[in-house]
Amino acid sequence: MHSNNNSEGSRNNNNNTTTTMSILSSRTSSRxxxxxxxxxxxxxxxxxxxxxxxxxxxxxxxxxxxxxxxxxxxxxxxxxxxxxxxxxxxxxxxxxxxxxxxxxxxxxxxxxxxxxxxxxxxxxxxxxxxxxxxxxxxxxxxxxxxxxxxxxxxxxxxxxxxxxxxxxxxxxxxxxxxxDCSKLNTIHVPESDIGSHFGMLLENEEGSDIIFSVGGERFHAHKLVLAARSTAFENEFFNKMEEDDCDVVVTDMEPKVFKALLHFIYRDALIEDEELFMSRSSFLPSISETFAAKLLAAAEKYDLPRLKLMCESVLCKDISIDSVAYILALADRYNAAELKSICLQFSAENLVAVMQSDGFEYLKENCPLLQSELLKTVAGCEEEFSGEGKCRSVWAQFSDGVEDNDRSVRQQTWENGVERGQNLWVNLSDGVNNDRSPGQEA
CATH class of the missing domain: 2.60.210.10 (Apoptosis, Tumor Necrosis Factor Receptor Associated Protein 2; Chain A)
Structure with a gap:
């Protein structure tokens, strides 16, 4: 009997121990x-x-x-x-x-x-x-x-x-x-600083193996870095150049533009200089001479799509009634698809005002093929309007500037494609620029 009591007491102690351990293991915390x-x-x-x-x-x-x-x-x-x-x-x-x-x-x-x-x-x-x-x-x-x-x-x-x-x-x-259950103990991981490290490599010129001569200035760089970032550089260095050729003359770019190009390649960021990217709307016909436009051209030449988008973003902020035609031509020239799409949409939504701008005349004289694209965008706006979209009807815009007794231009359709659209373009242009009703014969 005594022996049994001891055994039972032992079992009770084990049960108490198990219960205590269960309580301890179920403790959680949150914040x-x-x-x-x-x-x-x-x-x-x-x-x-x-x-x-x-x-x-x-x-x-x-x-x-x-x-x-x-x-x-x-x-x-x-x-x-x-x-x-x-x-x-x-x-x-x-x-x-x-x-x-x-x-x-x-x-x-x-x-x-x-x-x-x-x-x-x-x-x-x-x-x-x-x-x-x-x-x-x-x-x-x-x-x-x-x-x-x-x-x-x-x-x-x-x-x-x-x-x-x-x-x-x-x-x-x-x-x-x-x-928050997970941040009671944390280790902060800083942002990547690989861009600053590569930037220092560019600035210090350490280990450089190629020199670019641009407008009288010399820029030291590294073939492997350039090739890793640009397929254009990769093709030039490893398929066209001699292995021991380390001097390249760049004749179609300004030194400040090439410097910004290298800055992006090494640091993956635009060069920090507000003056270079300031809007220059007062010099619209020369918008292709702005720094952002020149850097866009460089990004296109060296196949740097991310840099292109950065330049497009800068130029996009300068879109207005007076500037949109010039920026549209620029976007088309350098295959800036995002910028071009925004310019076409903006022009379609503000067609009458855009047609009265000097930029529109520039577009007609220098980029006639863009007229067809703009007409297709206008047609798309009309479809959106008829489907209760948010775009204001271009015909509603145009009718604001003509007599109520003659709006036959509204009756024209897009059924015959671009050729039909071109005739309509002429009618629209005459109606705006010559102050006569769009349906009136010349």
Whole structure:
């Protein structure tokens, strides 16, 4: 009996041990993390004096930018947002430009002092404790900002306004919450710095085995790096050049363009020089002489599709009624498909205004084949319009400028293809440029 009792006690102890181990092994942990996803946007307002007088409550909007999965825009009111202020103040707001409900965020608006003093005007949520927490935007179009951001008279006499230009920086911090089970212990992995390492290789010229002579300047580089990045260089080095040939003369490119080309090849980024990429809309016929256009040509020559897209992105920002025809011709010349498509769509959607521009005359004289492509795009816009799309009918645009009693041009169709379209093109051109009804005989 005693022996049995001992055995039973032993079993009880084992059971207790098992139960304790089970409790310990089932322990888990989690952590709620609430933080902000931050992003910034720089908004440059050129021609401030021309924007004045547009009216109280009317604004100039920046391009939309994305932070935290939502789109945002900066609204600048030259005559203020509040009618009671009688245009005595300028107003600045940040608006939620995409769909969203109860989006919580922190904001910072900075008007940049353009003098060497750098005494910027800053309104920020980030550097102070908010009693009621982050600001909540209820729906698309909700805004945060200041009706009385700056007295207009003081602004116009200050160093914030320089060369009729204002610069506003906006930072948005979208509040996000998550349950984090994995970050109790973390090891931070920095961003790749391979571009900076290859960039130093270019700058130091260490191990270079080829020299390019461009416009009197010499650039040292590495055949293997160039060949790895460009099939054009690969073909030139390993299929055409002699193995011991290490000098190449480039006659169709400026030194600054070739330098930017090498910068991209080694660093996978555009060269950081705002002056080189500044818009030059006032010199439209010479848009092919802009730095972005020349770099686009270089990217096409050396088969660098990513660099081409970067240049297309820069040129795309300069598209307007006056410039689109010149940029379209440029895009066609260098096989810039994305840029060309945007130019064609923009031209089709604004056809009447584009046809009245000098660029349109340039297009007709120098790039006649692009007319057919533009006509096909116009036809596509018409189909989209008839299918209740968002594109405004080109005929609706055109009829705005002709007499109501003669719009027979509306009756023409695209059924006979490009040849039929070319006749229509002539009618449209005559109607716009010669101030006669499109249906009237010459």
């Amino acid at each position: 709620s993390v609430t933080e902000t996803v931050n992003g910034s946007h720089k908004f440059v307002i050129k021609g401030y004096s021309l924007a004045k007088g547009m009216g109280v409550g009317k604004h100039i909007a920046s391009e939309t930018f994305t932070v935290g999965g939502y789109q945002w825009a900066i609204y600048f009111y030259p005559d203020g947002k509040n009618p009671e202020d009688n245009s005595a103040y300028v107003s600045v707001f940040i608006a939620l430009a995409s769909e969203g409900t109860d989006v919580r965020a922190l904001f910072e608006l900075t008007l940049l002092d353009q003098s060497p003093n750098g005494k910027h005007k800053v309104h920020s949520h980030f550097d102070r404790s908010l009693e009621s927490g982050p600001y909540t935007l209820k729906y698309r179009g909700s805004m945060w900002g200041y009706k009385r951001f700056f007295k207009r008279a003081q602004l116009e006499a200050s160093s914030f306004l320089k060369d009729d230009c204002l610069k506003i920086n906006c930072t948005v911090g979208v509040v996000v919450s998550s349950i």
